[in-house]
Amino acid sequence: MTSAILYSFRRCPYAIRARMAIAYAHIDHELREVSLRNKPQAMLDISPKGTTPVMQVFNGKDYMVLEESLDIMNWALQQRDPSGWLDLDDSQKAIAQQLIDTNDSTFKKSLDQYKYPNRFPDYPQEFYRQQGEAFLWVLESQLRKNHHFLICDRQTLADVAIFPFIRQFAYVDMDWFQSSVYEHLRKWLQWHEASHLFEIVMQKFPEWSPSP
Numbered sequence: 221m222t223s224a225i226l227y228s229f230r231r232c233p234y235a236i237r238a239r240m241a242i243a244y245a246h247i248d249h250e251l252r253e254v255s256l257r258n259k260p261q262a263m264l265d266i267s268p269k270g271t272t273p274v275m276q277v278f279n280g281k282d283y284m285v286l287e288e289s290l291d292i293m294n295w296a297l298q299q300r301d302p303s304g305w306l307d308l309d310d311s312q313k314a315i316a317q318q319l320i321d322t323n324d325s326t327f328k329k330s331l332d333q334y335k336y337p338n339r340f341p342d343y344p345q346e347f348y349r350q351q352g353e354a355f356l357w358v359l360e361s362q363l364r365k366n367h368h369f370l371i372c373d374r375q376t377l378a379d380v381a382i383f384p385f386i387r388q389f390a391y392v393d394m395d396w397f398q399s400s401v402y403e404h405l406r407k408w409l410q411w412h413e414a415s416h417l418f419e420i421v422m423q424k425f426p427e428w429s430p431s432p
């Protein structure tokens with residue numbers, strides 16, 4: 221019997237980070253690829269807010285629902301954390317938390333504005349890119365300090381939680397990103413994109429529909 225179901229949308233950065241944590245922790249699950257334009261009723265029944273990812277974890281007759289990507293990541297890592305993504309001291313944890321909070325709030329907002337400038341005609345696209353660059357600078361200096369990863373000298377939760385969003389930002393104008401001053405960030409992005417974990421979670425699945 222399936223022990224967990226993950227409702228996911230392949231390109232969603234929140235879903236990507238959840239899938240990476242799930243794959244890393246070897247969580248047995250059924251992946252249900254959804255269309256954001258046609259969300260399955262089974263997903264909306266357990267999570268009416270209708271965002272991906274959503275994870276349903278079965279425990280005998282009961283189940284619990286995790287409907288925030290960070291909750292899914294943390295839950296998966298509590299089951300298994302082979303390389304210690306959560307093994308950090310208190311000050312490292314505080315930095316990780318702050319970076320993730322900034323990513324999910326101000327940076328995500330600038331990312332959406334930079335990606336869809338037509339929807340935000342008040343300013344030119346470059347303005348929104350500059351807004352986002354404030355966070356790129358913070359990451360670049362963390363990477364310089366920490367030997368190529370954000371918090372310490374190895375990959376941890378913060379790297380994985382933030383990477384899919386930086387990837388989206390870079391892809392808006394790859395020529396600009398490649399010739400930008402963010403040398404360490406470029407290498408960090410390339411490293412994550414080339415990782416086996418990322419390859420696994422970007423496999424394509426047909427859209428799920430309930431069996432009749």
Ligand SMILES: N[C@@H](CCC(=O)N[C@@H](CS)C(=O)NCC(=O)O)C(=O)O
Binds near residue numbers: 229270272289
């Ligand atoms: N805070 C949520 C955000 C998830 C989210 O916003 N996902 C987007 C897709 S990338 C979504 O489902 N949007 C709803 C929609 O497009 O209808 C999380 O961390 O899981």
